[in-house]
Every structure is written in C-alpha cells, then in structure tokens.
Amino acid sequence: MRKLSRNKQASVEPNLITQDSCASSLDGQNCQVTSAALAKEPVDEGEKEFSRRRFLSMFGAAAGAAAVIGSGIELLSYRAYAQGLPKTNNWSGDGGMTGSGAADMASTEAPPTHQWAMVIDLGMCNGCQSCPAACQKAHYLTPDQTWMKVFTLTDNDGQTYSLPRPCMQCENPPCLHVCPVHATFRQDQGVVLVNQDRCIGCRMCMAACPYEARYFNWNSNVSYPPLPVASTPEFPVPQKLGTVGKCTFCVGNLNHGLLSECAAGCPMGAIYNGDLKTDVAVNSLGSTVKLSKFLYDNNAVTYKPEQNTHPRVWYILGHGQDLAANAASAS
Amino acid sequence: MKETNINETALLTGTDQRNSAKERWSVEVRSAAVRPMSGRTSMRWRLAVGVLSLIVLAGIGAWIYQLKHGLGSAGYNDQAFWAVYIVDVIAFIGVSYGGAVISAILRLTGQSWRAPLTRLAEGTALVTVVIGALFIFPHLGRPERFWEILVYVNTSSPLFWDFVAIGTYVMATMIFFYLPLIPDLAIVNRILGQEDKPMRYRIFKALSLRWMGNERQRRLLHGVMSLVALIIVPLAVSVHSVLSWAFATTSRPGWSETVLPPYFVIAALYSGTALVIVVASAFRKGYNLQRFITKRHIVRLGYFMAALGLVYAYLTLADMMTDGYTGITTGWISQTVTGRYAIAFWFYVLVGEVLPLVVVAVKRFRNIPGLTIASLGVVIALWVKRIVIVLPPVTQPLIGNQWGSYHFTWVSLTITLAGVAAIPLGLMLLFRVVPVMSIDEMEEMGELGSAEQVSEHTLVASELLSVGAPNGNGHSNGHGNGNGHGNGNGHGNGNGHGNGNGHGNAARVSEGEVQ
Ligand code: SF4
Numbered sequence: 001m002r003k004l005s006r007n008k009q010a011s012v013e014p015n016l017i018t019q020d021s022c023a024s025s026l027d028g029q030n031c032q033v034t035s036a037a038l039a040k041e042p043v044d045e046g047e048k049e050f051s052r053r054r055f056l057s058m059f060g061a062a063a064g065a066a067a068v069i070g071s072g073i074e075l076l077s078y079r080a081y082a083q084g085l086p087k088t089n090n091w092s093g094d095g096g097m098t099g100s101g102a103a104d105m106a107s108t109e110a111p112p113t114h115q116w117a118m119v120i121d122l123g124m125c126n127g128c129q130s131c132p133a134a135c136q137k138a139h140y141l142t143p144d145q146t147w148m149k150v151f152t153l154t155d156n157d158g159q160t161y162s163l164p165r166p167c168m169q170c171e172n173p174p175c176l177h178v179c180p181v182h183a184t185f186r187q188d189q190g191v192v193l194v195n196q197d198r199c200i201g202c203r204m205c206m207a208a209c210p211y212e213a214r215y216f217n218w219n220s221n222v223s224y225p226p227l228p229v230a231s232t233p234e235f236p237v238p239q240k241l242g243t244v245g246k247c248t249f250c251v252g253n254l255n256h257g258l259l260s261e262c263a264a265g266c267p268m269g270a271i272y273n274g275d276l277k278t279d280v281a282v283n284s285l286g287s288t289v290k291l292s293k294f295l296y297d298n299n300a301v302t303y304k305p306e307q308n309t310h311p312r313v314w315y316i317l318g319h320g321q322d323l324a325a326n327a328a329s330a331s
Numbered sequence: 332m333k334e335t336n337i338n339e340t341a342l343l344t345g346t347d348q349r350n351s352a353k354e355r356w357s358v359e360v361r362s363a364a365v366r367p368m369s370g371r372t373s374m375r376w377r378l379a380v381g382v383l384s385l386i387v388l389a390g391i392g393a394w395i396y397q398l399k400h401g402l403g404s405a406g407y408n409d410q411a412f413w414a415v416y417i418v419d420v421i422a423f424i425g426v427s428y429g430g431a432v433i434s435a436i437l438r439l440t441g442q443s444w445r446a447p448l449t450r451l452a453e454g455t456a457l458v459t460v461v462i463g464a465l466f467i468f469p470h471l472g473r474p475e476r477f478w479e480i481l482v483y484v485n486t487s488s489p490l491f492w493d494f495v496a497i498g499t500y501v502m503a504t505m506i507f508f509y510l511p512l513i514p515d516l517a518i519v520n521r522i523l524g525q526e527d528k529p530m531r532y533r534i535f536k537a538l539s540l541r542w543m544g545n546e547r548q549r550r551l552l553h554g555v556m557s558l559v560a561l562i563i564v565p566l567a568v569s570v571h572s573v574l575s576w577a578f579a580t581t582s583r584p585g586w587s588e589t590v591l592p593p594y595f596v597i598a599a600l601y602s603g604t605a606l607v608i609v610v611a612s613a614f615r616k617g618y619n620l621q622r623f624i625t626k627r628h629i630v631r632l633g634y635f636m637a638a639l640g641l642v643y644a645y646l647t648l649a650d651m652m653t654d655g656y657t658g659i660t661t662g663w664i665s666q667t668v669t670g671r672y673a674i675a676f677w678f679y680v681l682v683g684e685v686l687p688l689v690v691v692a693v694k695r696f697r698n699i700p701g702l703t704i705a706s707l708g709v710v711i712a713l714w715v716k717r718i719v720i721v722l723p724p725v726t727q728p729l730i731g732n733q734w735g736s737y738h739f740t741w742v743s744l745t746i747t748l749a750g751v752a753a754i755p756l757g758l759m760l761l762f763r764v765v766p767v768m769s770i771d772e773m774e775e776m777g778e779l780g781s782a783e784q785v786s787e788h789t790l791v792a793s794e795l796l797s798v799g800a801p802n803g804n805g806h807s808n809g810h811g812n813g814n815g816h817g818n819g820n821g822h823g824n825g826n827g828h829g830n831g832n833g834h835g836n837a838a839r840v841s842e843g844e845v846q
C-alpha cells in the first residue's frame with residue numbers, strides 16, 4: 001500500500017480539481033490501453049467480471065510498464081479499481097442482487113437509481129467514538145453490538161490511529177455466499193442485508209466475514225421501546241433473538257436523502273456517504289465531493305483487498321497509515 | 332438378577348445338530364447375545380439407565396433454558412461465535428466414523444476376529460452419529476427454522492453440503508447397522524419365540540425379510556454388505572472433509588488450511604477407534620462378553636489406534652509448521668502452544684498422544700485396563716483438541732489485537748454432558764432390543780475357528796452352563812464335556828478366541844445377569 005502524505009483539505013474541497021488526464025476513469029477517460037480494452041466487457045455478472053477485470057488489469061498494467069509504480073497491492077487501490085470500471089459509469093445493478101431474497105425485491109422495485117458507498121477519511125478521524133454511539137442509539141444495539149466499530153491500530157511510525165469499520169457492503173460478500181438459507185442478501189443498491197425472519201443463526205457468515213462486521217443476538221434480555229414500525233432488513237429493530245445483525249448502511253436514511261447515523265454523528269466529517277451512480281459523496285460538515293475524483297485523487301484504498309471482497313467502503317489513509325500492515329499484525 | 336427364559340432347545344433351533352462343538356459354541360454365543368434382550372433387566376442396568384436418562388433430561392432442560400435466554404447463556408459472544416456445540420458435532424460424528432470404518436475395514440479385509448466387535452462398533456457408530464447430528468440444534472440460534480436449509484437451498488454454502496453429508500452418513504450408518512442384523516433378527520425370533528414380546532416379534536419378523544439363511548440369501552447379503560462397507564469408507568471420509576470445509580473455506584488463519592480435511596478425517600478415525608475400545612471393554616465387562624472379546628481384540632484395536640495417533644500427531648505438526656515458520660499468521664499458534672489455549676493443547680499432547688503410545692508400547696500396560704484408560708483419555712483429549720482447533724481461530728482478532736474469549740457455562744456443560752451420557756444410554760437401550768454380538772457372524776466364525784479353539788470354547792461352555800444353572804439362569808445343563816470337536820476343518824486362521832481369558836472368566840460369566 002502506498003503511503004500518502006497529502007493535504008486533506010485540498011482533497012475534501014471539490015473545487016480544487018487537479019488537472020489530471022486520468023482524473024476520472026468513471027467518465028471514460030482511459031489512461032491505459034488495458035482499461036480501454038477491459039471496458040468492453042459486459043457489465044452483468046458483477047462479481048465474476050470484476051475479479052476477472054481486476055486480475056486482467058493487474059496483468060495488463062504490469063505489462064504496460066508506464067503506469068506501474070507500486071506493488072500488486074498498489075494496483076488494488078481505487079485507481080486500479082476505477083480503471084476497471086465500465087466505460088459508461090453504468091451501475092445499473094450490475095454488482096447485482098444476489099440471493100433469493102433479492103429476487104423478491106427485484107420484482108417490486110424500479111431499477112436502482114443509487115449504488116451506495118462510503119468513504120472514510122482516516123486522516124480526519126480522531127477516534128472520538130461518536131459514530132458507534134450514534135449507530136447504537138439509532139438501532140437500539142447492546143454495547144457489544146458495534147455495527148460501526150472504531151479500532152485502534154498502529155501506523156508505520158508506531159503512532160496509534162483509529163479505524164472506523166462499518167460493514168464493507170462487499171460486492172463479493174463472503175457472508176452472503178456461505179449463508180445456507182439466503183438470509184443474507186444483497187439488495188439492488190448494493191447493500192448487503194440480513195433477513196432476520198429467515199436467519200437460522202448458524203453464524204457461518206460471522207466465520208466468513210473478514211472484517212468481523214457481524215454481530216449476533218445472543219441474549220434475550222434486550223428491551224426495546226414501543227416502535228411504530230415493524231422490523232425490516234433495512235431497519236432491523238427490534239432485532240430477533242438467535243439471528244445475526246450488522247450494519248445496514250442506514251440504507252433507509254440514504255434513500256430519504258439523509259446521512260447514515262454514523263456519518264451524521266461524526267463531528268469531524270470523516271465519514272462520507274457516497275453514491276457511485278450519481279458519483280457524489282457527502283459528509284456531516286456539508287462537504288460534497290465528486291466521489292470518483294475524490295477517491296482517485298486521494299488514492300483511496302479498500303481494506304483487505306486480498307480477500308477479494310470488493311468493498312463498497314473506501315479509506316483515505318493519513319500519514320504513515322497502512323491498512324495492509326494492520327491486516328497482518330492483527331494475528 | 333434377571334430371569335432368563337432361554338432354554339437350550341430354543342437356543343439350538345436352526346443350528347446344525349450334527350456338530351456338537353459348533354453346537355456348544357452356538358449355545359454360548361446365543362445365550363450371551365440374547366440374554367440382555369430377554370426377561371427382566373437387572374437392578375444395576377435399571378440404575379444405570381435411570382441415572383443416564385436423568386443426565387440426558389437435564390441436558391434437554393438446559394437446552395430449553397438456552398432457547399429461552401439465547402446462546403449467550405451458553406457462553407457465546409461475538410468473538411466466540413462458534414464454540415462448544417460445533418465441537419460436539421465434530422467430536423460425536425467423529426467417533427461415529429471410527430465405529431463404522433473399523434467395522435467396514437474388518438469386513439472388507441475378511442478379518443474373522445472382528446465377529447464379536449462388529450455389532451458393538453456399528454452400534455456405537457449409529458448412536459454417536461445420531462447424537463452428533465442432534466448437536467446441530469443447540470448450535471443454531473434458530474433451530475426451529477432448520478427446515479429452511481432444504482427449502483431455500485444455497486449450494487454455495489458449506490453448511491448446505493454439511494447437511495447433505497451428515498444426512499447421507501446418518502442414513503448409511505443405519506443401513507450399515509441394519510444389514511448384518513437381518514440374520515440375527517430371524518435367529519432372535521426363533522430363540523425367543525412369540526410369547527416374550529409379541530410386538531418385537533412382529534417387528535423383527537418384518538425386518539428380517541424372511542431370512543432363512545439359505546445359500547442364495549447369504550450370497551445376496553454378503554454382496555450387499557461388501558458394497559455398503561465399500562461405500563461407507565469414502566462416505567465417511569467425505570463427511571469429515573465437508574465438515575472441515577465449513578472451517579477451511581473461511582479466510583480465518585488457523586482454519587484456512589489445506590491440511591484441515593485429512594486432519595479432521597484422521598481425528599475422527601483416531602477418536603472413533605478409541606471409543607470402540609472403550610465401548611468394547613465396557614460391554615465386555617458389563618454384558619459378560621469376556622470370553623468373546625479378549626485381550627487380543629483390544630490390543631489389536633490398540634495398535635490400530637496408536638498408528639492413527641501417530642498420523643494425527645504428524646498432521647498436527649504439519650498444520651502448525653508452515654504458519655508457524657513463516658510467521659505470517661502465528662497468532663493462533665502462539666496462543667495454542669504457549670498462550671491461553673496452552674493447557675488444553677498440552678493436555679491433548681500428553682493424554683491424547685503420549686499416554687496411548689506409552690500404553691501400547693510398554694508390555695506391562697498393554698492389557699485391557701491399560702488400553703481402556705488410554706482410549707478413554709484419547710476420546711476426551713480429542714474433544715479437547717477440537718476445542719483447540721475451533722477456538723483460537725474464532726477468538727483471534729482479524730482487526731486490531733483484542734482477543735476474544737469463550738467461557739463454559741452450566742448450560743453448555745450440561746448439554747455436552749447429556750450428549751456424553753447419551754452414548755452409553757443409547758447403547759444399553761439398543762442392546763436391549765438387538766443382540767449385542769452378531770450371532771450369525773459369531774457362529775460363522777466358530778465354524779472357521781481351529782479345532783483347538785473350538786475345544787476350549789466347548790470346555791468353557793460346559794463350565795458356564797454347569798455353574799450357571801444354580802444362579803437361576805435357566806440353562807438346562809444337558810451337555811457333556813464337549814470333546815467331540817469334529818470341526819477342525821482347516822479353515823482356522825488362528826485369529827479367533829481362547830487365549831486364556833476364557834477359563835478364568837467362566838465363573839464370572841455365569842454370575843452373569845449383570846448387564
Ligand atoms: S463486511 Fe462482512 S458482513 Fe459486510 S458484506 Fe462484507 S463480508 Fe458481509
């Protein structure tokens with residue numbers, strides 16, 4: 001992972017667009033021969049195509065020596081990701097709904113107008129723990145159930161920094177693949193949800209998730225106030241005993257034009273809710289950025305790219321921070 | 332004390348009356364195998380069944396408590412999301428494998444010394460696989476939705492294949508138990524007649540499929556048995572591989588290991604062989620089978636077990652070596668060897684590897700009590716080893732360095748103990764319903780036995796019968812001193828019985844209503 005020491009303010013500010021011919025591959029400006037060729041690939045069958053493209057782009061980029069600066073991992077950052085994206089910036093659910101629960105929804109809903117994503121600027125985060133608090137309050141979670149959890153990690157200089165970790169809403173979610181009853185599904189806006197009326201509580205998904213993003217309902221002694229609406233996968237409150245729960249991206253909030261609870265609760269504006277389709281991201285301080293450019297300029301990375309999960313959550317690294325190093329030091 | 336209403340004429344029904352040595356052998360086999368099934372049960376038997384049933388009931392009670400209060404009451408938490416119940420599933424289905432494979436291998440290789448062991452081994456396989464499969468229910472947060480696995484099928488989930496594999500294996504174990512039982516069902520009906528338990532008579536009659544023991548039926552049964560024995564070995568390998576893939580297909584260090592499938596298979600075989608030894612020597616004592624199951628049987632099984640133990644130790648090393656040496660994902664290894672799981676791990680090393688090897692190696696310990704204790708140790712240590720396989724990768728942090736922890740609670744311990752108690756309970760109830768040894772195979776083996784062995788058996792038989800009579804066993808003692816062993820027909824492979832245990836035990840055998 002390349003370490004960046006970059007002026008955060010400049011990158012948050014959407015007006016300060018640097019003149020880079022490769023600035024936004026989402027717009028179809030291909031800076032490499034390989035990505036032009038790759039963009040011709042069909043866009044359905046999301047996950048498979050993606051991994052293939054990813055692989056091919058790594059391969060092609062390695063061959064075309066011009067663009068290669070870093071290691072293989074470098075190429076899995078957003079820059080490489082963007083190069084692999086379809087030319088038309090067409091996110092028409094191509095990441096796709098998966099699972100039979102998703103099929104039910106597909107029949108009743110119009111084609112998605114959003115593909116939700118998140119950007120977390122680690123340089124901005126001061127570890128104040130506001131985001132888990134806001135999340136837990138909104139979802140009536142127990143103190144253990146940190147759907148949004150702030151980990152304290154060590155950077156390359158031996159300093160600690162904070163890593164807020166929501167569910168990564170993986171485009172290739174291991175939790176979904178292993179669920180024996182399709183209780184975990186991916187809705188058409190790319191958000192991975194759990195149907196707690198179907199979950200059998202086998203916890204296979206907890207074993208499969210590389211980000212420890214899933215939390216079980218272990219105990220019956222959780223009390224909820226009277227709530228006006230029934231529990232749904234989008235807003236699983238009250239949660240059901242013996243089933244699994246996790247971050248929902250507050251997809252209900254997003255669809256009503258609100259920020260997710262964690263983003264809204266962050267006093268530093270470190271968490272951006274984004275939409276890959278309209279290519280916009282917003283944080284609690286009101287900064288609105290062009291998402292693809294924001295990610296590209298800041299060389300945003302995903303966490304544990306080697307897991308091939310293709311997260312929809314990107315991180316912007318602060319000085320000396322290295323998520324790859326932390327993935328290894330964890331064990 | 333138990334009344335036995337077996338009389339000798341009944342015991343001999345259907346045997347070849349021309350051969351007196353064989354005849355006596357049959358009498359012995361039949362009386363030993365059928366005695367536990369007929370008449371009233373002994374006080375000790377009822378006491379044992381009562382106590383074991385209470386433990387099982389307590390386990391069911393604990394499970395109901397857990398259903399109400401959630402899996403948290405069993406000690407689970409988000410950093411220990413799989414723990415004791417999945418260990419129980421693996422361990423119980425594992426020991427079942429041993430029973431099935433031992434029996435299958437002995438059948439396929441035509442080992443005639445297997446005869447007194449096969450029913451016990453197959454019964455153990457049957458009982459433990461059912462218990463192991465049932466442990467899936469306390470493992471699930473929502474057991475009442477279990478059926479969904481069949482309805483909302485997700486073939487990309489390892490758990491779906493676990494379900495298929497376990498389901499198939501349970502069926503296969505039942506068939507494997509049932510097939511060699513067919514001749515015995517007919518024999519039992521002939522011996523005990525209709526009056527004893529009319530219901531059983533009718534069921535056995537239906538299940539024995541009009542078994543007459545003629546040449547055609549024998550050939551057919553033999554063919555089917557070989558086929559099933561042939562199938563059950565790869566089937567069991569696949570079950571434990573598929574079970575292991577539920578772990579190995581995740582990306583967790585310590586689970587995501589290529590060695591895991593054979594690791595699971597060998598662990599299953601190893602602990603299963605150990606349990607067969609424990610069961611064999613327990614029933615040998617409790618059901619007075621001393622003369623059929625001898626030191627020789629136990630020692631042979633002990634050798635088999637020791638060999639498996641070495642393979643397992645090797646796989647354990649192979650598993651830890653690569654990760655440990657490269658140091659990429661060593662967290663789980665250091666925690667296992669020196670950290671929070673060290674006690675469990677070294678318990679496995681000592682009790683699960685060193686102890687059995689010492690017992691098998693040293694002649695002084697290589698006897699039935701020694702091997703039984705060592706085998707019991709192996710069964711327990713391999714359960715503990717499964718804890719060590721499951722927990723470190725579960726509790727290790729994937730982000731940061733905060734380890735999780737699992738603590739046993741009374742709920743998880745009670746439910747696990749209930750599973751343990753269900754093994755002897757299940758076997759005792761099972762052998763109240765079906766013969767504890769395969770009468771048919773034993774008789775066949777008797778025919779194959781060398782003249783010397785048969786003679787010894789015969790001698791013992793007469794002792795048994797004469798001493799037995801005053802004890803109210805109802806064996807009319809009409810036999811002479813069985814010197815007419817005209818059966819030395821040269822088939823003898825020397826594998827049979829009669830290594831000196833017989834004589835010494837004869838008196839004890841005849842006291843024998845203790846079950
Ligand atoms: S982060 Fe974990 S829970 Fe979320 S989608 Fe990915 S695998 Fe599933």
Ligand code: SF4
Binds near residue numbers: 181
């Ligand atoms: S715990 Fe629920 S959501 Fe997770 S894999 Fe099992 S059934 Fe699916």
